[in-house]
Amino acid sequence: MARSDRGGAVVLLDGRSVPARSTRAHVVAGDWVAVDVASDPPEVTAVLERRSALRRRVPGGATADQVLAANVDLVLVVHGLDRPIVPGRLDRSLVLAWESGAVPAVVLTKADLVAEPAEALDEVGAVAPGVDVVATSATTGLGLEEVSRWLAPHRTAVLLGASGVGKSSLVNRLVGTDLQAVRSVRAADGKGRHTTTTRDLVPLPGGGVLLDTPGLRALGLWGEGEGLSRTFADVEDLAGSCRFRDCRHAGEPGCAVQAAVDDGRLDPGRLERFRRLERELTHLELRLDEQARRARDRRVARLYREIKRERRHRPRS
Ligand SMILES: Nc1nc2c(ncn2[C@@H]2O[C@H](COP(=O)(O)OP(=O)(O)OP(=O)(O)O)[C@@H](O)[C@H]2O)c(=O)[nH]1
Numbered sequence: 040m041a042r043s044d045r046g047g048a049v050v051l052l053d054g055r056s057v058p059a060r061s062t063r064a065h066v067v068a069g070d071w072v073a074v075d076v077a078s079d080p081p082e083v084t085a086v087l088e089r090r091s092a093l094r095r096r097v098p099g100g101a102t103a104d105q106v107l108a109a110n111v112d113l114v115l116v117v118h119g120l121d122r123p124i125v126p127g128r129l130d131r132s133l134v135l136a137w138e139s140g141a142v143p144a145v146v147l148t149k150a151d152l153v154a155e156p157a158e159a160l161d162e163v164g165a166v167a168p169g170v171d172v173v174a175t176s177a178t179t180g181l182g183l184e185e186v187s188r189w190l191a192p193h194r195t196a197v198l199l200g201a202s203g204v205g206k207s208s209l210v211n212r213l214v215g216t217d218l219q220a221v222r223s224v225r226a227a228d229g230k231g232r233h234t235t236t237t238r239d240l241v242p243l244p245g246g247g248v249l250l251d252t253p254g255l256r257a258l259g260l261w262g263e264g265e266g267l268s269r270t271f272a273d274v275e276d277l278a279g280s281c282r283f284r285d286c287r288h289a290g291e292p293g294c295a296v297q298a299a300v301d302d303g304r305l306d307p308g309r310l311e312r313f314r315r316l317e318r319e320l321t322h323l324e325l326r327l328d329e330q331a332r333r334a335r336d337r338r339v340a341r342l343y344r345e346i347k348r349e350r351r352h353r354p355r356s
């Protein structure tokens with residue numbers, strides 16, 4: 040397993056952290072790797088097949104993905120109760136989490152700062168039906184046992200959340216020592232500052248491994264749509280009862296989704312969020328198709344050039 044920095048990695052070898060070079064293989068935190076220990080420094084020679092991979096679209100318009108973590112069982116979507124819950128952000132986190140092949144759960148941090156954590160739990164329950172949610176506090180210790188239970192005995196979880204929500208504080212409380220740097224109270228107003236800058240694997244005393252990550256602002260969707268279907272399983276279920284198979288839930292007769300909105304079983308805001316994410320995924324798919332088409336055209340053009348050149352140099356018989 041590894042933690043990755045640009046061109047380098049920290050590899051856990053027999054329980055020790057060893058710096059290694061990874062110029063040939065691209066590793067991400069959570070990867071299982073083959074290491075050539077004879078070279079100095081040790082060199083990562085291969086990355087084993089990943090059983091899950093958390094990805095997002097690279098921010099800034101590129102049609103490329105970034106792997107944030109590999110081989111995790113659980114994606115802990117972390118939200119700080121010192122700020123309002125943003126349903127759209129929660130949706131995105133859940134879509135990426137399901138898409139990774141892992142299972143999501145929501146961790147609400149800083150519960151000590153609100154009078155009624157139960158209200159926040161209800162709010163999240165409405166946005167993320169069927170997903171486990173826990174309210175925690177690194178200050179009072181609330182909810183930490185439950186999170187430990189989720190991880191015991193051998194599960195690996197990655198923390199996914201904006202900067203400053205308290206991911207590293209949670210890790211430190213679960214480990215029992217101040218292993219991860221936490222934003223100092225004095226610097227707490229420094230907006231846009233990332234306290235954690237690498238993705239680190241942290242083994243927990245009660246078993247399990249936590250992957251602390253730098254906070255992420257952008258959560259561009261990536262994937263084939265399985266994550267969206269899982270996140271909005273309620274909408275997909277309803278859609279299964281629409282009269283038309285390709286119903287777009289936009290006024291068609293016999294639309295079960297619209298009927299559910301009309302009689303209050305489905306929040307119209309939730310349907311709208313589903314639609315928006317669906318559009319984003321479709322857009323991504325189109326751009327990926329376009330990219331693949333251009334690459335194919337370039338290959339064909341190259342092939343033609345080679346054939347032409349060959350003909351020109353072929354001896355006349
Ligand atoms: N009151 C309260 N403050 C908390 C709690 N957890 C974290 N904080 C504070 O929130 C701030 C940010 O915490 P960090 O753990 O550094 O946040 P992070 O998510 O790791 O941030 P990045 O590493 O930048 O992504 C610090 O000032 C913490 O002291 C909590 O449970 N209660």
Ligand SMILES: [Mg+2]
Nearest residue numbers: 206207234235
């Ligand atoms: Mg941190």
Ligand SMILES: [Zn+2]
Nearest residue numbers: 281286288294
């Ligand atoms: Zn419909």
